Amino acid sequence: MRTLLLAFALALPLPALAETHDHDAPHLTEIAGLRALHAWTRASSGREALVFVELENTGGGSVLLTGAESGIASDGALVGFVLKDGQPAWETLASVPLAAGRALHLEPGALAIRLSGLSRALTEGDHFELHLETDHGALALHVEVAAADARQHSHAGHSH
């Protein structure tokens, strides 16, 4: 077990080194009290990308997240992480409700927005637009492309 522990320690995320803020694109967007902070994804030349974001429902009523769409992808869906037969997999979730006053973290190993059929490669430092679809309309997210092996947004932990 000790080797496993050691192996795991090596895999733990390093604290973000980059502390400079990029103010070209807003980190925070909002619709009907639903706030999205720090949307990010990993650099990739594949056909799929997982987008992570911190959501918070500051409004008075529940919001239902139903899906996502982006100009750079043919399809977008909410997906949840599962471990099947020892193989990591992402299962599609039709919708996810977010009650008033609650937060929902879309993060690696939990929830994500999966974009499939990407029309271009994602390189580190890129930004693209994504619309998170809800029963109160679409919430625009400005997704930042992080390193291919990133585990969290470079500004994670900052409140804006």
Place this chain on the structure above:
Amino acid sequence: MGLPLTISELVVPGGKGRVLLSLPKLELPAGALVGVRGPSGAGKSTLLYALAGLLEAEGSIRWGETELLRLGAERRTRFRADNIGMIFQDFLLFEELDAGANAALTALFRPRRERAAMRLRASKRLSALGLGDHAGRHVSSFSGGERQRVAIARAMAAEAPVLLADEPTASLDRASADRLIDDLVHLARDSGTTLIAVSHDRHLTDRMDRVLTITDGALLGDEATAA
């Protein structure tokens, strides 16, 4: 039918400036039976290997219309496959194969369409040599005389017009050797094959049309025999 042989100005070098064999002129008609004798190391085997195209040499070796020394390595091999059958003192059979497979060995590298005919000829040769009932036996259980018969069947399976034999009776007892000589001579005469046999065995050389004597890499004698 056999092939006639014309040799002129043949020199087989042995490296370091030595000459293994030098033969200014030799002509043999098609179907001739020729014995080659001489002391050990005199160049008899060298002559045989040169005639088979296995040695680099200068001068000319002509089998029929073919100038052997002008052919490249693979075309010489091809010529050998089609025209020359070889017999060795210690038979050189594949001990793990039966007599039929040994006799038809060369079918393995013949085009597929020729293989069946080749096997048939090999098996006829075995029958003619008295081994027809033993084609399925492994040659490791054969006597020396039987083994050499298998080797003859192998050499003649392709109906090669030339047979080159290197001391074919040297590993056999007298009685077996005599029977083998009979068979070999009859087969060669019946098919009109040109036979060149290097041998110390007078019983064999006496049955040839001509006997060449090679000493110190040179042809010292060329005599017709009484046969």
Place this chain on the structure above:
Amino acid sequence: MSDLWYSLPALAQDIALTFALLLPALLVGALVLRGFAPWPLTRAILWRFRGASVMFVLLIAISVGMGIGLLAQERGLRRGTAQAADKFDLVVSAPGSELSVMLAAVFLQPTDMPLLDGATYDEIASHENVSVAAPLAFGDSYGDAPVIGTTAEFARDLADDRIEGRMWQASDEALAGALVPLGVGESFTPAHGHGDAAEGDAHGDAHLQIVGRMAPTGTPWDRAILLPVEAVWEVHGLANGHAPERAGQIGPPFDPDYFPGTPAVVVRAEALWANYALRSEFTRDRETMAFFPGAVLAGLYAVLGDIRQVMSLMALVTQGLVAASVLLGLFILSRLFRRQIALLRALGAPARFVFAVVWSFGAALLVAGAGLGLLTGVAAASVLSRVVTARTDILVTAPIGWSEIHFLAGFVSLTLLLSLLPAAVVLRQQVVDGLRA
């Protein structure tokens, strides 16, 4: 092209990849053997050098088998550990290392953990999205068996409701895991702590009776004794989770005021999405930590994945070296059948035929070794699985998968190409020297 590839079912992709890996070998084989029938001679040579041939085949088989066995084992271990974590959708504990908590809760590796208090447990248990919230109270043991306090509902769920005997009904009753050496009806006294540090007399006056035995789960829980969480609290002299007027109650709901605390809570939600929502909700700085054991394992596997690649590479290098020494051996052997090779040339065999004979000799050894290696790999993986299962109580099965097949196909292809070398060397030998040898 890549669209077509992704549109294929996984099985078709696996078969296609295997074929693609074998293709170079098949092409070379077809080119070398075209128009010839070298097999009778190949068989003859194999038979003549049967001792050496068997040695070579065994050498290849063992090196290939060990590589395949290890790779299959690594995947089996992943599957086994994932399966062990299946019943633990979401774990909530005090903040700390997810890995330590997972090892404690899922794999029952003892560790000191701070407790969640009654209010926190109550908030989890009464959350609208939570269907099951089972406290896990560990720290005690009996012999080698960890003693875990929890709820009847979770115990049933762990055993898939297959319990021989009956479920506990009082705080002095317990369930034994499938491998616990205590029969139904036997009594025991739990010790405080584990192993050498366990204080055997700490709970001297507590006598618990086994009333049921759980079906095997293939997890470390097979070695555990489960009892009502109330019993754990009681033997430690704490309140038992219920108000005095309901002191005899076993199982939830618990009264927050009389809840002594629990190191971990296993949470299950009705809907898949709710697990993720709950994770977000109970991930709170300095209060609680919520995580999916599956995600922690996946993180481990990602590291193991890199190790697997290193292992694959090492296995491939080892096999390459074995194959190279076999080919060297072939080359030495080829000196022994020099006369036969020379004879073939003298009889008019084309160079390519001789080449085909020597190559097919090597190919026969390599293919036989690879085939036998596959069987050796299956056997090695099954032996390793048994050893690992016995040592860890995690049920590990390691059937051979496509990645091993691909590995093998790559090995066969590469070595068949390599065995062109000794075949080429043999051709360079002088025919007349060979005949006279």
